[in-house]
Amino acid sequence: MSYLVLGVVAGLAAIERKGFLQAMLSRPIALAPMTGWALGDPHGGLLVAPPLELLWLGAVNLGAALPVHEALGTVAITGGAVLAGRALGVGVSPEVAILAVLLCAPLAHLGRVADRFVELWNDRLAVRAEAALAGGDARAAVRWNLHGLVAPFAVAALLAPAGAALAAVVIPAFLRAVPGATGPLRLGFFAFAALAAASGAKALRAREAPRFFYGALGGALAAGLLIGGVLS
Structure with a gap:
């Protein structure tokens, strides 16, 4: 049932992203918590939402541009993290989240x-x-337009659950087999958040972007190391 839910969420997000509405609901900052909520763990979605939004802040559908599919990546990462955390009985922790990112982020490029x-x-x-409009058949033209929504829905609805399923199997198996990796992976999540903050600053495309880029990277990394030290 969880994978069916993920498929529906990913498919609808893919349509909202470019084909219909475009109310920014498919952005990671909104989509990750909604995906977590759909799976019964909104807090897990909230953990991964900010870094994913910053990482893909520059992925915007404008005109004929084809950015990475941030909606597909977000649903797969969030779904994989929630399901893996559930299998481990710990919820979405930083170490689970960073492994989900490593496993599922490539789907955004696919x-x-x-x-x-x-x-x-x-x-x-x-x-x-x-051609249907030229022939005076407005209903047929509407039907062809609706058919155009099927392909993006199907792609996301198939790939997102597949990525989440992979993460749900690999992450628990890895963390149980290598318990000593928990600490480094936790710090790795904070490092990823720092990189995402820097990526978001770079996406500003302003003259001062390099200053914000490196400032965000250094500040987020320092905060992550501090928090990681406190937690350990």
């Missing part, structure tokens, strides 16, 4: 490749919709 094929497919559907 989604970008899939988007290229989806765009080509939808170009053909657009031609058919225009």
